[in-house]
Amino acid sequence: MSPTAASSVENKTDVPPARPSPSATAPANASLAPEAKIALLRTMLRIRRFEERSLRAYQAKKIGGFLHLYIGQEAVAVGCCSLMGKNDHVITAYRDHGHAIAVGMELNPLMAELYGKATGCSKGKGGSMHFFDPSRNYWGGHGIVGGQVPLGAGLAYGIKYQGLKGVAMAFMGDGAVNQGAVHEAYNLAALWQLPVVFVIENNGYSMGTSQARSSAGELAKRAEGYGMAWGVIDGHDLYAVRAGMDPFLRAAREESKPAVVEIRTYRYRGHSVADPDPPNSTYRTKAEIEEYRRAKDPIQVFQNSLLAEGVLTPALAEQIDTEARAEAEVSADFAEASPCPTVENLQQDVYWETDHPAERKSQGRLFFD
Amino acid sequence: MPVITYREAIRHALAEELARDPNVVVLGEEVAQFHGAYKVTEGLLEKFGPQRIVDTPISEAGFIGMGLGASMLGVRPVMELMFWSFYSVAFDQILNNAANVRYMSGGQIHCPIVIRGPANGGTNVGATHSHTPENVLASHPGVKVVVPATPADAKGLLKSAIRDNDPVFFLENTILYGLEGEVPDGDILIPLGLADVKRAGTDLTIVTYGRCVLHSLAAAELLQKEHDISVEVVDLRSIRPLDLDTVLASVAKTHRVLVVEEQKPFCGVGAQLAYMIQREAFDELDAPIARLCTVDAPAIYSPPVEIEQLPNPQRILNAALAVLA
Numbered sequence: 001m002s003p004t005a006a007s008s009v010e011n012k013t014d015v016p017p018a019r020p021s022p023s024a025t026a027p028a029n030a031s032l033a034p035e036a037k038i039a040l041l042r043t044m045l046r047i048r049r050f051e052e053r054s055l056r057a058y059q060a061k062k063i064g065g066f067l068h069l070y071i072g073q074e075a076v077a078v079g080c081c082s083l084m085g086k087n088d089h090v091i092t093a094y095r096d097h098g099h100a101i102a103v104g105m106e107l108n109p110l111m112a113e114l115y116g117k118a119t120g121c122s123k124g125k126g127g128s129m130h131f132f133d134p135s136r137n138y139w140g141g142h143g144i145v146g147g148q149v150p151l152g153a154g155l156a157y158g159i160k161y162q163g164l165k166g167v168a169m170a171f172m173g174d175g176a177v178n179q180g181a182v183h184e185a186y187n188l189a190a191l192w193q194l195p196v197v198f199v200i201e202n203n204g205y206s207m208g209t210s211q212a213r214s215s216a217g218e219l220a221k222r223a224e225g226y227g228m229a230w231g232v233i234d235g236h237d238l239y240a241v242r243a244g245m246d247p248f249l250r251a252a253r254e255e256s257k258p259a260v261v262e263i264r265t266y267r268y269r270g271h272s273v274a275d276p277d278p279p280n281s282t283y284r285t286k287a288e289i290e291e292y293r294r295a296k297d298p299i300q301v302f303q304n305s306l307l308a309e310g311v312l313t314p315a316l317a318e319q320i321d322t323e324a325r326a327e328a329e330v331s332a333d334f335a336e337a338s339p340c341p342t343v344e345n346l347q348q349d350v351y352w353e354t355d356h357p358a359e360r361k362s363q364g365r366l367f368f369d
Numbered sequence: 370m371p372v373i374t375y376r377e378a379i380r381h382a383l384a385e386e387l388a389r390d391p392n393v394v395v396l397g398e399e400v401a402q403f404h405g406a407y408k409v410t411e412g413l414l415e416k417f418g419p420q421r422i423v424d425t426p427i428s429e430a431g432f433i434g435m436g437l438g439a440s441m442l443g444v445r446p447v448m449e450l451m452f453w454s455f456y457s458v459a460f461d462q463i464l465n466n467a468a469n470v471r472y473m474s475g476g477q478i479h480c481p482i483v484i485r486g487p488a489n490g491g492t493n494v495g496a497t498h499s500h501t502p503e504n505v506l507a508s509h510p511g512v513k514v515v516v517p518a519t520p521a522d523a524k525g526l527l528k529s530a531i532r533d534n535d536p537v538f539f540l541e542n543t544i545l546y547g548l549e550g551e552v553p554d555g556d557i558l559i560p561l562g563l564a565d566v567k568r569a570g571t572d573l574t575i576v577t578y579g580r581c582v583l584h585s586l587a588a589a590e591l592l593q594k595e596h597d598i599s600v601e602v603v604d605l606r607s608i609r610p611l612d613l614d615t616v617l618a619s620v621a622k623t624h625r626v627l628v629v630e631e632q633k634p635f636c637g638v639g640a641q642l643a644y645m646i647q648r649e650a651f652d653e654l655d656a657p658i659a660r661l662c663t664v665d666a667p668a669i670y671s672p673p674v675e676i677e678q679l680p681n682p683q684r685i686l687n688a689a690l691a692v693l694a
Binding site for chain 2: 091120121122123124125126130133134135139140141142144147148149150153154155157158161168180181184185187188191347348349351352353356361362363364365367368
């Protein structure tokens with residue numbers, strides 16, 4: 001399927017009729033001002049248009065390495081991150097573009113990072129899997145499945161040690177739940193009552209292996225073994241994500257209670273762009289993907305609810321989408337026009353000390369040739 | 370000057386830094402209530418309380434990763450590995466996350482974490498507990514690796530390590546924990562990356578670190594007494610950063626070099642050193658650079674044979690005589 005066709009899905013006519021989400025009136029959503037709701041829709045659309053634009057750039061060989069697209073999962077990151085307070089922190093795995101935009105990162109440095117440019121959020125040193133912005137409490141962007149989850153517990157440890165009321169959201173995919181490091185982090189979080197919510201974004205497939213073929217039992221229910229609370233949330237409905245996550249985040253912030261939450265979602269594209277779409281996919285059908293697009297697309301679901309609530313008009317929806325596409329295009333232009341890092345930049349950002357020579361206390365050689 | 374053990378020197382460094390900086394926390398298996406598997410942290414729980422001295426479950430990947438995450442927020446965790454040999458179960462956290470996160474974030478993050486514990490053979494605990502991973506660790510840009518040989522060095526280097534803003538891996542030695550030595554009182558810091566000439570000499574330079582410093586000093590005494598050979602012993606103390614200048618100054622004096630390390634030969638620290646010395650001081654050398662390492666096999670259990678597998682004074686003496694032949 002071409003990216004152009006993918007991008008037109010929200011405008012299909014055979015979508016379910018506009019109706020308010022049953023979660024629209026949940027406590028987490030009831031107080032949302034209309035402008036805030038529009039902002040949430042805008043963020044989801046910015047993620048989708050950014051990623052579609054990045055895919056085109058990848059196909060044009062502007063981007064190297066891996067590109068794990070989040071398209072179809074937007075309500076998860078946007079819903080969760082929209083609940084963040086100032087002492088709340090986020091860490092995630094390699095499918096990290098959505099979370100970066102959801103915490104407020106600008107598109108230009110993100111696209112530039114994909115292009116490997118010095119103006120990228122990680123100066124072209126991290127790439128698609130390694131977006132970071134500590135100023136927005138966003139701690140990456142980590143490439144090894146499950147490897148970021150102990151770090152997430154550590155963010156929670158830091159919050160608690162410093163006596164702050166905050167929560168760390170440690171995102172992982174459904175493929176990560178069988179990694180030992182994840183279970184070690186679960187145990188530590190429960191043992192020490194760390195304010196962390198482990199969020200399993202279950203898109204059904206750990207790469208090309210379905211949940212049924214990779215994981216025994218119910219994913220979040222494993223929390224019971226550690227005495228933690230758990231829940232399952234519909235990740236296609238942004239309101240449901242907010243409504244479902246809010247009590248877990250509050251319990252973590254207020255009572256330092258950890259939890260494991262599974263958010264059920266779906267990715268339209270392959271695991272990475274190297275994973276072909278049907279009919280060349282070996283593990284799922286075009287019909288399956290089309291059914292999700294038709295009935296459960298998170299942008300369409302939210303848009304429908306906003307239309308039914310009278311918050312959104314079709315004209316405004318179109319305007320937001322047009323602006324998102326334009327912003328994505330601008331980011332590609334920005335990335336294209338930006339300089340690459342230089343060979344001289346290779347050995348910067350390795351050690352804090354060599355980046356702060358006036359404050360260096362150690363002696364001797366830190367680099368070798 | 371007070372005489373204390375290597376174990377006490379590390380404990381004093383921890384206590385002083387815990388008292389100085391409220392962000393410093395000590396975490397690890399058995400560090401609190403049990404007082405440390407090797408009693409290094411004895412008394413710290415009683416003095417600093419359970420918020421600062423924390424027993425972890427046997428869960429190295431979990432707690433090292435957790436410490437690393439906390440360090441990103443400004444906590445300064447000093448994590449004890451009961452044995453550095455257990456680094457393999459936390460490899461991803463130590464060498465993918467700790468070593469790389471600053472770089473991958475374009476310098477936005479730094480991780481002021483110390484991971485410390487013993488890394489040595491010689492105690493008949495077999496291959497799984499006798500790893501000396503300083504070469505593996507030091508081959509990762511982004512980390513620092515320190516291997517102190519004496520009580521004074523252990524204290525001064527650990528205090529510097531705790532104040533360092535980069536990840537520092539601090540490799541101790543179970544056999545050295547009882548070693549006594551003079552340690553200055555008070556806030557004495559030894560910078561990482563500064564080698565120390567432990568014995569001056571004119572005929573041969575032995576470059577070494579860790580427990581092999583003691584063996585080399587013993588060999589040097591025998592060489593002086595029995596063969597009238599004057600050996601200079603250079604203790605690197607820190608593998609990364611590395612003080613090559615002190616090594617080269619010694620080479621310029623003696624013109625012969627033996628590198629001694631409790632490492633397997635292949636891709637060991639000595640291999641890198643030998644390369645650097647020949648490149649920088651080729652014209653100073655009167656003989657090929659020699660290495661003495663652990664015999665290249667997994668650590669044997671059999672106690673008498675393990676002594677011969679590791680560098681020891683007699684093996685060092687023989688290797689030195691070969692360089693001078």
